[in-house]
């Protein structure tokens with residue numbers, strides 16, 4: 001069988017194109033098969049450059065290995081330059097080469113009008129529902145009915161707790177055998193309430209202060225369970241997971257964060273998380289979870305109470321006040 005012989009010039013061109021195609025499309029396609037990700041892994045430009053330089057060096061060695069080889073390679077080039085392939089193709093290609101080079105230089109150097117990189121807006125309001133603005137934290141401002149229910153529970157020694165802290169309180173009660181479950185809270189307002197319960201004369205202000213202590217305790221527990229990993233024990237945005245994010249979890253002790261917003265806004269942010277933010281909050285997507293999926297409204301409000309308390313901040317007062 002006669003061996004198909006293509007000239008070494010064509011071999012060089014075909015090899016260059018084949019290596020380029022392999023790096024440009026072959027590697028990403030294979031990477032997609034291997035990783036099964038929905039997108040190909042990109043090949044960095046520097047890698048492409050290195051592959052092409054190595055290929056050109058190899059081809060140079062191959063062509064200049066012998067005088068015949070070099071002759072073989074240059075034959076079509078000479079023929080082309082002498083007009084052996086026609087005068088018009090020669091003119092077209094000889095004009096095209098400087099034109100393409102010039103166009104490339106122009107493309108790389110021309111100044112462009114582009115939108116400047118925007119700063120992230122931490123508190124975007126374009127899709128913030130106005131109805132949230134005047135919301136008041138129900139666990140920080142309990143109604144008279146809530147307080148009365150709490151007093152009844154305290155009198156009957158049947159105070160209800162969220163299930164997340166129930167076990168800890170039960171364990172404590174088993175070990176300490178207290179007369180009243182509220183002895184768990186060794187703070188002044190609760191002690192005062194217990195004295196009043198004993199004497200039978202409870203005033204609303206004391207009961208409210210004690211109820212706030214209970215809500216705060218529950219909020220802190222929920223914070224530790226759900227938010228601490230990112231926002232940290234110290235609420236300074238330095239939890240164990242914090243370093244993993246380009247857009248860091250917010251430091252609540254910073255003056256520009258939860259102190260500058262009304263609590264209804266904080267509630268909305270916690271409720272909808274990163275996925276609820278409009279485009280002004282980009283670049284970088286927020287890793288903040290969408291808490292309406294895993295926490296009840298009451299739990300979210302209790303956490304917010306604890307969040308402000310731990311940070312030593314008070315929410316901004318709504319304009320309507």
Ligand code: HEC
Pocket residue numbers: 122123223226227228229230231241245247248249250256257258266269270273274286287288289291303304307
């Ligand atoms: C996976 C990490 C992560 C967890 C867990 C997390 N957050 Fe965040 N949080 C973030 C990041 C990142 C930001 C900053 C980006 C942004 O503004 O959304 C943020 C922002 C916030 C903000 C906005 C503050 C401001 O001033 O704009 C609030 C409020 C907040 N988090 C509350 C919470 C609460 C409450 C919890 C627990 C229920 C929680 N976060 C759990 C990552 C997290």
